[in-house]
Amino acid sequence: MTVVEVRIELKKGVADPEGENTRKALELLGFDVKKVNSIKVFDIDVGEKDSASAVEEVKEMCKKLLANPVIHKYSVEVKRD
């Protein structure tokens, strides 16, 4: 069982309304917060595969479905072999 973690975050300069609204809500609760970035992570179990081909396959998933190259950057990491 190979589990690959994909971390999809917004590129620098792209507005992050979810993060900004979270920051505002935390401020209303009395916390002193400078900035919040929201990030999406998927743990993907690709079955029995070697690490290198699992990473390649998950990068392909990012290109085809998970990430929008206009606004997102992503990183892929094998979590468990």
Add this chain to the structure above:
Amino acid sequence: MTVVEVRIELKKGVADPEGENTRKALELLGFDVKKVNSIKVFDIDVGEKDSASAVEEVKEMCKKLLANPVIHKYSVEVKRD
């Protein structure tokens, strides 16, 4: 600048419709995927604070706003001092 990363994931046994639908969509695209878990991450910049008090403060944020203790578990980690 202390940035703390909070990772909020569903507890074991709680349905993850976002992950399951992502898995189905990947399958329709021809990928062989056993399971997908969706996880939410926030990078929170709490300004100039020492690590220990930053972690305590962010745990408090999880309790008050970010996580739902019925369905979520969370982990907090200092990312950058």
